[in-house]
Amino acid sequence: MRRPTTIVLAAAAGAAVLTGAAACGSDNTSSTTAGDTSAATTATATASTTAPAATTTTAAADKEGPVVTVRMASPKEFSFSLAPRSVKAGHVTFTATNGGTMTHEMVVLKTAMPAAKLPMESATKAREIGHVGEIGDLPAGSTKTIILTLKPGHYTVLCNLPGHYRGGMRADLTVTR
Ligand SMILES: [Cu+2]
Structure with missing residues (x-):
């Protein structure tokens, strides 16, 4: 039951990304994000701290596209x-x-x-x-x-x-x- 604080942050960031992806109806974005989030959960605390920042940036760029x-x-x-x-x-x-x-x-x-x-x-x-x-x-x-x-x-x-x-x-x- 002991979960490092960074894992909680990773889950919260993942949820925010999923919400953004759902708003513009992209299945690709949400499935990629889900994979990244679960990977972060099983990874070390250090890895999970950097992963959400990267996925959040991608989702923002994806939202409106070129x-x-x-x-x-x-x-x-x-x-x-x-x-x-x-x-x-x-x-x-x-x-x-x-x-x-x-x-x-x-x-x-x-x-x-x-x-x-x-x-x-x-x-x-x-x-x-x-x-x-x-x-x-x-x-x-x-x-x-x-x-x-x-x-x-x-x-x-x-x-x-x-x-x-x-x-x-x-x-x-x-x-x-
Ligand atoms: Cu015309």
């Missing part, structure tokens, strides 16, 4: 660019800024189709195959953010307001393991 900056309507009204164009799988934060003079949107599709080759739903809109998330109407001059959980693969990001996809508002995004 950030993709989406530049819309700048420098031209139908300009559309992503930076970076390749990110790691998991939670990905999209921050979209509409630098133009009309409303735009940002739709994320998981599809092998290159951004420039989507099938058309009508004369003015692309078909939204593999839709995984979107920022709806984004007024001129505003910025919005969404966090999506993305699996590895090819994605097309576009504005699908009538005529905007054809106008050039589309970009490829690669998600790696």
